[in-house]
Amino acid sequence: MSATEPRATTLDLVPDVAARVADAVKVYGVGATEVRALDHVTVDFPAARFTAVMGPSGSGKSTLMHCAAGLDTLSAGSAWIGGTELGTLNDRRLTLLRRERIGFVFQAFNLVPTLTVRENITLPLDLAGAAPDQAWLDSLIDVIGLGDRLHHRPGELSGGQQQRVAVARALAGRPQVVFADEPTGNLDSRTGGEVLGLLRRAVDEMGRCVVMVTHDPTAAGYADQALFLADGRLVDRMDAPTADRVLDRMKAFERRQS
Amino acid sequence: MSPAGTTLRISLRSLRAHRRRLAGTFLSILLGVSFLAGTMVLGDTLRANFDTLFADANAGTDAVVRSADVLDSPGTPGGVRAPVEAALAARLRTVPGVAAAEASVQGAGQLVGSDGKPVGGQGPPTLAGNWLADPELNPYRLAEGRAPAAPGEAVVNRGAARSGGLHLGDTTVLRTPDPLRITIVGIATFGDSADGMGPSTFTALTTEEAAARLTPKGAGQASAVQVRATPGTSQAELVRAITPYLPAGVQAVTGAAATAESTAQVSGRFLTMFTTLLLVFAGIALLVATFTIHNTFAIVVAQRTRENALLRALGAARGQVLGATLAEALAVGLLASLAGLLGGIGVATGLKALFAALGFSLPTGGTVISAAAVLLPLLVGTVVAAGSALLPAVRAGRTAPLAALRETAVDRAADGRAGRARAALGGLLLAAGVPLAVTGATGGPSVVLTTAGALAVLAGLVVLGPVAAALAVRTLGAPLTRLRGVPGTLARRNAARNPRRTAATATALMIGVAVVTLFTVFGASIRATLDRTVDDSFAGDLAVTAPSFGAGGSGLSPRLADALAGLPEVRQSVGLGRGVARVDGHGRTLDVTDPARLAGIVDLGRVEGSLGALGTDGLAVSRAEADRRGWRLGGSVTVGFTDGTSGPFTVRAVYDAAGLAGDYLVTREAWAPHRGQDSDTMVAVALRPGVPLAQGRAAVERAAAPFGNPQVQDRDQYAASAASGVDMMLSVVYALLALAVLIALLGIANTLTLAIHERTRELGLLRAVGQTRGQLRGMVRWESVLVAAFGTVGGLGLGAFLGWALVKASDAAGTGSFAIPPLQLAVVLVAGLLAGAVAGLRPAGRAARLDVLRAVASD
Structure with a gap:
């Protein structure tokens, strides 16, 4: 990764930025079927901040997350995790970066069904062959409150419990950024609240940067800032969002679009 | 459109949509049918060519x-x-x-x-x-x-x-x-x-x-x-x-x-034996194919549960869903059989050319394709495909409409009531088969009993497979976690997560490996028996041999033994000739020799009576043959010779160890008046004490040279050459079994490919959280190796047991040896594991190319 270090000087000017996309363009298809999922988007995701990315279906919010997290590549522009530009990495480097510096929480199918709860939590560490920090792990398990379920298989857990395990997995390797893609999409409001509370604690108590894609204003209410995407463009941002304010803002967009 | 038409249309559509999934089935049938058709066409062609040749030459x-x-x-x-x-x-x-x-x-x-x-x-x-x-x-x-x-x-x-x-x-x-x-x-x-x-x-x-x-x-x-x-x-x-x-x-x-x-x-002699042998192995290949095809359809039906449930919810009858699946199998079977038929004709033509290139000059003439050689392979291929898919099709028909709303069913073959029923039935079959085989091997001995036992044991293992698979794979894979970390753990758990599939996949390989092992053990035992026979009964130092007429040669000059006996280096030499006579109405092979001298070089065991007193009207008979025929020393038997004469002979000696000598010994004097060509098949030579082997050998070779340069061998060479036929038989058998093993490996690859299709999201998740492509490939490859290991180890055990049972059962005299060749079996094991790794290559490659996003994207 030494090759990317000289370029990191630009980011040194903005310290505490955990992840960043600059002038990001993502185009799917060609010609008549061309879809511009991201259209010159520039965003910083600061460390120790909880950012919610909002927008209607097809707004490009998931694409933004996938490109920022190194799951997908940009058509133009750049994406950074800390001082590393993702576009310069091959598949192997990108994979290693994901397991060492990024945590993921997906909407569904977050856990490997053949592994126990504990094995799922330490999966990225085990894949790297790294020894887990036992104290850290214990505190994480304590936080998600599933200490008695460590040897169960995911199939034996409820949906909310599975998502809590996913959050623990995402934090186990102390990553720079945690990306959460609709983490509460399949949960009822109470269990969803538990999961969001966990992500909040990851920011407040552990100093992680959390980026969450959601269309749920209540979920966005847990974030420090909310970004609004529409048609692949960043159209608005809101600091200290609340569910009501987010809902109003979104209604306003919908009125404007219709 | 008519209901039948709709059924057919659905099955053809799904056939086209799932071409890749059925590629393994197609290939298995194609290979099996090619083998079958090729054998039949080759047999017909050679038969017709020989017929024409003889008719022509003798016209x-x-x-x-x-x-x-x-x-x-x-x-x-x-x-x-x-x-x-x-x-x-x-x-x-x-x-x-x-x-x-x-x-x-x-x-x-x-x-x-x-x-x-x-x-x-x-x-x-x-x-x-x-x-x-x-x-x-x-x-x-x-x-x-x-x-x-x-x-x-x-x-x-x-x-x-x-x-x-x-x-x-x-x-x-x-x-x-x-x-x-x-x-x-x-x-x-x-x-x-x-x-x-x-x-x-x-x-x-x-x-x-x-x-x-x-x-x-x-x-x-x-x-x-x-x-x-x-x-x-x-x-x-x-x-x-x-x-x-x-x-x-x-x-x-x-x-x-x-x-x-x-x-x-x-x-009758050459072609029938030849084609029967090939047909047996075509049968084994098709049996193995049955398992892999059954497995493919079982998986495809399971993966299509939602689709079938939707059809049922929309009003499709059980029969229609069942029919659609069956029609799909029939169509694949028929297409593959047609392709296999063409392949078989090509194989037959190619084999004929190969034999010609190897120096077997076969008569020329066009390829003959009889109606039977076309219809039978087509029928067999189609029936195998449809038959293998029958149970999965029935299961498809039973899909509840509500299953459309449920997650995919979990494999319940290994636990609960179904698992207990399986364990009970499999255990019962084993409990019946093992004693049957053992009794057949040791008690009778009876090949029939042993074969029945062997089939019961095989059926028992097939039934028990799913129950044993999870445990077996976990045990065999135990070192993987230490060796390969998470990918190893995942490989092991993945191999164990669908016991029924793992078992069916491994069973196909198990059968192939079991047959390989059986022949290996059988061959080693024959070799050990031959070695022991030479060791125990050949007291000479050198053997001069030439193939006898029955085995293709003309034998040795009967004067050779005397010529060698005159050498200063030689203590004694004796010739053994072969003759055919009718003994009490039964055609038998007699050994023509000087029995008294023979006893000095070949150990005949305990001899009752006198070998030196056979004269021109006496016989020496082995103990086993005398017991079989109820003869006693001094008894009289009628011997009819090929010149049409016959006369009474007296049993003057009974010897215990047949070994190198056959069941009957007569003197040269008794045989001479009736012989056609007088010849020896072997001259056994004992050197004088103190004569170095090399020197004695050189002298014997020099003396034998004028007699057409026959082969002079020491004891080890003699034993080895006696066993060389075994090696040739084994290489032919291995070559023929290669196809069955190939089909079994196709089955492993196919099952893995289908499993990977099912696990798309899981694989994507693993990639997202940091599994490298290499780790993913390793995971799939190790799963493949584990399944192959299960099949190979099972096959080795089964084959060794059945080999032991059959060796014992076919050894009525109780004089044979049983040998397990550790080196060869180790080679089989390693080859099985390597083949598993090779079978996993393509599925592993496909899994590694998987698009991470497609797997994890939630909208």
Whole structure:
């Protein structure tokens, strides 16, 4: 990764930025079927901040997350995790970066069904062959409150419990950024609240940067800032969002679009 | 559209949509059917080609006059007939309707090539005879040179000349078995164009010399008289015309009948054995295919549960869903069988060319494709496909409409009630099969009991497979976590997560490996038995051998043993010859030797009576044979010889160890009056004490050289050469089993591919959280290796057990050895694991290329 270090000087000017996309363009298809999922988007995701990315279906919010997290590549522009530009990495480097510096929480199918709860939590560490920090792990398990379920298989857990395990997995390797893609999409409001509370604690108590894609204003209410995407463009941002304010803002967009 | 039409349309649509999934099924059927069709076409073609060749070559012979008495014995195909009087030919020439009649002399003659080595003689017969002057009666035609006119002149067939490097004018040796120097004056074809009668060699001498060398009296005798009819006289009329002129015990048959007999000998002995062997292995390949196809359809049906449930919810009847699945299998089976049929015809043509290239000169002629060779493979391929898919299709039909709303069903084969029922049934089959096989092996021994037991054991293992799979894979994979970390753990758990699939996939390989192991154990046991026989009973230092006539050669000169006995280095030497006689009505092989001298070199065990006192009317019999026939020392048995005479013989000795000597021993003096060609198959030599082996060997080789340079072997070489046939048999069997194993591996690859399709999201998740492509590939490959290991280990165990049971069961005398060859079995194990890794390559590659986003994207 030494090759990317000289370029990191630009980011040194903005310290505490955990992840960043600059002038990001993502185009799917060609010609008549061309879809511009991201259209010159520039965003910083600061460390120790909880950012919610909002927008209607097809707004490009998931694409933004996938490109920022190194799951997908940009058509133009750049994406950074800390001082590393993702576009310069091959598949192997990108994979290693994901397991060492990024945590993921997906909407569904977050856990490997053949592994126990504990094995799922330490999966990225085990894949790297790294020894887990036992104290850290214990505190994480304590936080998600599933200490008695460590040897169960995911199939034996409820949906909310599975998502809590996913959050623990995402934090186990102390990553720079945690990306959460609709983490509460399949949960009822109470269990969803538990999961969001966990992500909040990851920011407040552990100093992680959390980026969450959601269309749920209540979920966005847990974030420090909310970004609004529409048609692949960043159209608005809101600091200290609340569910009501987010809902109003979104209604306003919908009125404007219709 | 009609309901049936809709069913068909759905199945054809899904066939097209899931082409890749059924590629494994298609290939399995194609390979199996190719094998089957290829065997049948090759058999038909060779049979037809031989028929044409013989009919063509013998077209000029309208009747054959020969001894009516035929003496059959194991190892002499077509039997042995007494000679007829040669003068009969001259008498028959005067019979009205006879255009020509010639005495034909036939015997064994081993031609020696320009390099001093025997030509052929490794199975196909090496023949010698007289050159028939009448070109119509002679099946051979001169291609070059002229007919033999003086003693020492000979015509050889073109195939023999070519492989022996012999040319017109060359001088060489013919062993009859006494060496005869011959000059090649002519080279002949069999019929108009063939290099020879199949792969056999033929050396033609003058009639006088042939009679001197090849008939018991040395003159005035012939093997048969060939007769040609005048134009307008049919073969049947000719036979009727000459029959009154024949002495008692001599018969005339039509040329067509004689040709049919010799054709049947080739077809019946060589071709039937050959095609039966191939068909057995085609059957094994198709059995293995059944498992892989069944598995494929079971998985496809499971993956299509939602789709089928939707159809059922929309009003499709059970029968329609079942029918759609079955029609899909039928269509794949039929298409693959058609392709396999074409492949089989190609295989047959290719194999024929291969045999020709390997030096088996087979008759030329077009490829013959009979209706049976087309219809049977088509039928078998289609039925195997549809039959294998039947149970999955029934399961598809039973899909509840509500399943559309549920997550995919969990594999319940290994636990709960179904698991207990399986364990009970499988355990029952094993509990019945193992004792049955063991009883058959040790009690009877009875091959039938053992085979029944073996089948029960196999069925038991197939039923138990899913119950055992999870445990077995977990046990076998235990070291993987330590060796390969998370990918290893995942490989192990993935292999165990669908026990039924893992078991079905592994069972296919298990059957293939079990058969390989069975033959390996069987071969090693035969070899051990041969080694032990030589070790235990051969007390000599050197053995001089030449293939006997039955095994393709002409044997050794009976004077060799005496010549060697006269060497200062040699303490004793004794010849062993083989003869065929009718003992109390049964055709038997006798060993002709000097029994008293034999006992000095070959250990006959405990001998009751006196070997030295056999005389010209005494027999020595092995204990086993005497017990079988209820003979006692001093008893009298009737021995009938090939010259038509018979007389009472007294059992003067009974010996315990048959071993190297056969079941019967007679003296040379008793045999001499009745023999055709006198020859030994082996001369055993014991050196004087203190003579170094190398020196003794050199002396024996020098002394044996004038007798046609026969092979001189020490004890180890002798034992090894006795077992060399076993190695050849094993390599043929391995080659034939390769296809079954290949199909089993296709099954592993196919199951993995289907599983990866199912696990798309899981694989994507693993990639997202940091599994590298290499780790993912390793995970899939190790899963493949684990399944292969399960199958291979199971097959090794099953094969070793069945091998033991069959070795014991087929060893009625209880004299055989049982051997497990650890090195070969280790090779099988390693090959099985490597093959598993290879089978996993493609699925692993596909899994690694998987698009991470497609797998994890939630909207």
